[in-house]
Amino acid sequence: MKKRPFTIEAYKHRMVADPNYAEKTWKILEHAIHEIYNHNASGLSFEELYRNAYNMVLHKFGDKLYSGLVTTMTSHLRQISQSIESAQGEVFLEVLNRKWIDHNESLQMIRDILMYMDRTYVPSKNKTHVHELGLNLWRDVVIHSSKTRARLLDTLLDLVLRERNGEVINRGLMRNLTNMLMDLGLSVYQKDFEKHFLEISATFYCREAQKFIESCDCGDYLRKAERRLNEEMERVSHYLDPRSESEITKVVEKEMIENHMQTLVRMENSGLVNMLMDDKYEDLGRMYNLFRRVPSGLTTVKDVMTSFIRDTGKQLVMDPERLKDPVDFVQRLLDLKDKYDKVITMAFNNDKTFQNALNSAFEYFINLNARSPEFISLFVDDKLRRGLKGVGEEDVEIVLDKVMMLFRYLQEKDVFEKYYKQHLAKRLLSGKTISDEAERSLIVKLKTECGYQFTSKLEGMFTDMKTSYDMMQGFLASHGADFGDCPTLSVQVLTTGSWPTQSSPQCNLPSEILGVCEKFRAYYLGAHSGRRLSWQANMGNADLKATFGNGRKHELNVSTYQMCVLMLFNNADRLTCKEIEQATAIPMSDLKRCLQSLALVKGKNVLRKEPMSKDIAEDDAFFFNDKFTSKLFKVKIGTVVAQRETxxxxxxxxxxxxxxxxxxxxxxxxxxxxxxxxxxxxxxxxxxxxxxxxxxxxxxxxxxxxxxxxxxxxxxxxxxxxxxxxxxxx
The missing domain is CATH 1.10.10.10 (Winged helix-like DNA-binding domain superfamily/Winged helix DNA-binding domain)
Structure with missing residues (x-):
């Protein structure tokens, strides 16, 4: 059989609700809201109330429920607003805070009762949710009432001012009230409080900055500004919205730093220049940290510092007194560089911008003096000859690294190379260097800085020294038995292209020396065909055995020129400067320096001069000083060296x-x-x-x-x- 479809019939008769159902149910809910606001909620059945609200929404009475809620809450909030307005003095904020807390608690219970309406009716009708509705009504009825709005703002700002002036305030209360404004919406917090807070802060700090500028030095002012900045950040962390920090710090920075930057850095007797001169690292660090917070702040500090360093350096390199001592001249440059490197490290956080500015300043004033390359080479020569008193080679290495920094600033590096080659040659030939390692270390630094071409000839000088040593070993081995009582000879053969040799007049060597020299010439040219030897007497030295009065014997370490002069006195008691020149063919400028060192240096005057004076004329007479005495057997007589070129x-x-x-x-x-x-x-x-x-x-x-x-x-x-x-x- 065919099955018939099964259906459920609808009720024949619709359920007819009580015509007064909505009104009766609302009265129950309205009474409950009154009881909640009156703190009598303990006797209420929230389950029953929820069911009533649920049924009203279900039976399409949501509009009545929602509008009734708005009317009832508004009525209660007006009463609350009146009680807040009637509060006197400092109690005003406490009452407002307490009422706000009560309102939030009441709002939570009301929302629980009307949860079904909040979830279904409100979204479908695009109404405001119950909690947000309660906040909006609190804002419009309570906070924005004609009396409360201005009074709340004035009271909050007054508390901030009192705290700035050193009073202790109730920060917990302040935090609750600013949180209340934030809960009502960011725009409420900003319009009703933050905007005015920033305005009165700007006025406050403008006046305070002016007062401090008139009464404090730069260091004190910066300390006060730093303290105020920290106070404002602390204030934000305790009772303001975190987003206010950037705004209030901008106000403090603008009013206390940005508007007075030029005045602060140029403040007489205490500004940036004085801080730099007196090594006030703490104050400089504070200035750096504060000025970096404002536009062009660090540029202002950098420009003033650079200008001062340029002026200081210019005075140093152009001072005629400083130019008399090249070693002291360069040492002062290094001290100046160390001083400002320390400032940048300790106070300016190793800021690359400041380091570049420092380098630019040094490059500017070092190149103002055309003799800087020569003086830097003389400084290196002094350190590699004498070393540093009481320190090891590692410390010499540190000094060389510092010198390389000055070298980088030189625009005429080829001029430095010219002088350095001359000074290195003298050190190598005289054996007056603290160590080959230190010499080679500096050449490696120069090669790293300027490339192989810059140092190829310098390295060739070291190669020649090694080759010459090996050659002398061979010469002595083959001719050792032939010397007899002849002088012992040590020769360095210098490659013309590598060494700074100059075509100097040939000195007339003593006959005792010429024989040995000819033996070496024959040995060398026999081993190397097609080469020429030219003696550079101005670069050599000699050890002489001398006998003075009463048979006193000493060994004199002298230059080759000095040896030629002294050997003349084996056959003469008295010679004039002119006669010595004719006999030795030594250039007069070099001869005068030789005679000065032999006759005028106390403790090393193996010759006597008439008349006794520092200057030497051609007709001045010289005698062998047989009364010469010294505690040392071996006496080293240096040449009076011109520290700098004429x-x-x-x-x-x-x-x-x-x-x-x-x-x-x-x-x-x-x-x-x-x-x-x-x-x-x-x-x-x-x-x-x-x-x-x-x-x-x-x-x-x-x-x-x-x-x-x-x-x-x-x-x-x-x-x-x-x-x-x-x-x-x-």
Whole structure:
């Protein structure tokens, strides 16, 4: 049989609700809300109340329930607002806080009762949720009432002011009230409190900054500003919204730092310059940390510091008194560098911007003095000759590292190379160096800085010393038995291209020495064909055995020039300066220094001079001093060395440097043009300068002359249309 479909019929008669159901149910709920606000909620049945609210929504009376809630809550909040407004004095905030806490508790219970309405009716009708509704009503009825709004703001701001003036306030109460404003919405907190808080803070700190500027020195002012800044950050952490920290710190920074930056750094007797001079690292660190918080703050500090260092350095390098002692001159530069390195490390957090500014300042004033390369080389020479008193080689290494920093600032590194080569040659040939390791260490540093080409000749000097030692061993082994009573000879053979040898007049060596020299010449040329030997007497030294009055014997360590002079007195009792010059052929400038060291240095005066004076004239007479005495058997007589070149010597050195630069400039021009083929004049100047600046800064006029020379020799040609364009000729 066919099955019939099974259906459930609807009720034939709809359930008719009580016409007064909605009103009766609402009265029950309204009474419950009144009881909750009156703190009588303990006698209520929340389950029954929830069911009533549920049924009202279910039977489509949600509108009545929601509107009744708004009306009832508004009525209670008006009463609460009146009680708050009637509170007098400081009790006002306590009453407001207590009522706020009560309102939140009441709101929680009301929301529990109306939970079903909150979940179904409110979203479907786009109404405000119960909790948010309660907050909005509290804001509109209580906080924004005509009397409470202004009074709350004034009271809160007054408490902040009192705390700034040193009074103790109830921070817990303040925190509760600012949290209340935040709970009502960020816009409420910002408009009703933060905006005005920042305005009165700006006024407060503007006045305070002006008062401090007039009564404090820079260090005290910065300490007060730092304390105020810390106080505001602490205030935020205790009772303000965390987002207020950036806003209030901006106010303090602007009013106390940014608006007075120039005044602070230039403050007389206590500003940045005085802090730098007096090594006030704590104050400098505080200035750095505060100024870095404001726009252009660190730039202001850096500019003033750089200007001061430039002026200080300029005074140092241009002071005629300082130029008399090159070693002291460089030591003061190193001390100045150490001083400001320490400032940057201890106070400026190793800020690279400040380190670059310091380097720029040093580069500026070191190159103001054209003799800086010479003086730095003399300083190195002094340290590698004498070492450092009471310290080891590690400390010498530290000093050399510092010197390398000054070397980096030099724009004329080739001038330094010229002097350094001369000084190194004298140290090696005289054996007056603290250690080969220290010498080689510095050459490694120079190679790292400037490349192999810069140090190739310096390394060649060390190679020559080693080769010469091996050669002398062979010479002595083959001729040792032939010497007899002849003087012992030690020779260093110097490669002309590596050593700073100059074509000096040949000195007339004593006959006792000439024989041994000829033996060595024959040995050397026999081993090496096609070479020439030229004796450099100005670079040698000798040990002489001398007998004075009463048979006293001493061994004198002298230069070769001094030996030639002293040997003359084996056959003469009295000689004038002019006669000595004629007999030895020593240049007069060198001869005078020899005679000064032999006759005028106390304790080493193996000769006597008439008349006794520091200056030596050609007709001054010299005698052998047979009354010479010394506690030492071996007496070392140094030459009176010119610590620095005389002006004519300096000019001559400069001319040699300029001559050496010409082929380097030409080579750079050819390299540039070979790679570019066609190039405009100004671009050639720029690229050649860029290539050569590691060694020196070429003068554009000199570059132009070298271009002309290359054009004449047909390495380059001018463009026939544009005379400023050059073409490379392959």
């Amino acid at each position: 002006e004519p010597e300096n000019i001559e050195t400069r001319q040699r440097v300029e001559e050496d630069r010409k082929p380097q400039i030409e080579a750079a021009i050819v390299r540039v043009m070979k790679s570019r083929r066609i190039l405009e004049h100004n671009n050639v100047i720029a690229e050649v300068t860029k290539q050569l600046q590691a060694r020196f800064y070429p003068n554009p006029v000199v570059i132009k002359k070298r271009i002309e020379s290359l054009i004449e020799r047909e390495f380059l040609e001018r463009d026939k249309v544009d005379r400023k364009m050059y073409r490379y000729l392959a």
